[in-house]
Amino acid sequence: MIRTVVIGAAGRMGRRLVANIQESDTLELAGAVEYAESPFLGQDAGAVAGCGNAGVAITADLAGALKGADAVINFATAGVVESTRLAAENGCSAVVGTTALTAADKAEFAKLAESGARIVAAYNMSVGVNLLFKLVKEAATILGPDYDVEITEMHHNQKKDAPSGTAVRLAEVVCEAWDWDYDKDVRHGREGLVGARTKHEIGMHSLRGGDVVGDHTVIFAINGERIELTHKASSRDTFVKGALRAVEFLAKAKPGLYDMQDVLGLK
Known part of the structure; x- marks a missing residue:
């Protein structure tokens, strides 16, 4: 099982990620992260997602959530480069579905990949x-x-x-x-x-x-x-399922910066 951390776990996409990971045969929910002032801190991520208790409490401590994890999925808009760098430092692959990435963000991802990180960054995971x-x-x-x-x-x-x-x-x-x-x-x-x-x-x-x-x-x-x-x-699950495929892709991939065209073999 690929132990996976969801950043933005209480958001629209985060909740569907948690629910789909709970149903997955290959991924396991290892952590659920939200911003420091989130009203959902301490609550069970599965309960917040409406899929039953997952046994994982939502936390603002990303570093702690990454311990023992294999991968991170991030659809949040703030601190994307910093969280991806922290994931790489902890040996975790990173799937980034944030749409508002700047050229500077992408350049930082490329540097991380050159240093051994495994990253999928895409405008759209569908x-x-x-x-x-x-x-x-x-x-x-x-x-x-x-x-x-x-x-x-x-x-x-x-x-x-x-x-x-x-x-x-x-x-x-x-x-x-x-x-x-x-x-x-x-x-x-x-x-x-x-x-x-x-x-x-x-x-x-x-x-x-x-x-x-x-x-x-x-x-x-x-x-x-x-x-x-x-x-x-018609459903956010179309993006979620693509993100889960990206996690599975990175589990076997060499270090590098990829997009969903790589994940799906469309290049």
């Missing part, structure tokens, strides 16, 4: 979304920049960042296929008398409402036809 990345790359390569590309994403009304990390990655995939630049060529929304759409832009549009888990669509349009590639997530 198997279906990672297949979408591959399909969008193939479509962009085959169709070429004669096609207009527009990207829409919709999430629940509590999501704080826009566009989503997944939508950003979808635009990056198109940019990589066409040798475009994300910062220069992605246009975030339109308002007013903006004139005709230029040929050298990717439209990006963020929608928020209700309890939508995550919808993403990439539209390739040209005179006479339109191709739409869409993924819709």
Whole structure:
């Protein structure tokens, strides 16, 4: 069994991670961590997740939770690099599903990997979304920049960042296929008398409402036809199951920095 620590165990994703680990034949819950002021500290992680007692109390002591553990799953937004470094120092692999990673964060992950850490960091852990990345790359390569590309994403009304990390990655995939630049060529929304759409832009549009888990669509349009590639997530378990696959992947992997394309063999 792979003894696994969940960071952010009382959050939306954390609760589903705990519940799915409890049901897993290959993973065992070794620790559950929350921020120092969390009202859930001291409570059983399984009870908080609604899956019965797990025998693991939620704690703010990550270092203590890591003792005897094999892996860490982190969907939290704060202190991601620090917690990953601490995991590596304790010999644990790390799966990072945080979407708001900066270039500096990724550079730090690369340094940790060079020093022997095993890390999977991905914008989106969903198997279906990672297949979408591959399909969008193939479509962009085959169709070429004669096609207009527009990207829409919709999430629940509590999501704080826009566009989503997944939508950003979808635009990056198109940019990589066409040798475009994300910062220069992605246009975030339109308002007013903006004139005709230029040929050298990717439209990006963020929608928020209700309890939508995550919808993403990439539209390739040209005179006479339109191709739409869409993924819709109806449960957070789609991301959770991908994260558990990443933990299992790292248990056998050499030190390095990986993404879900590596985990799923899509490269």
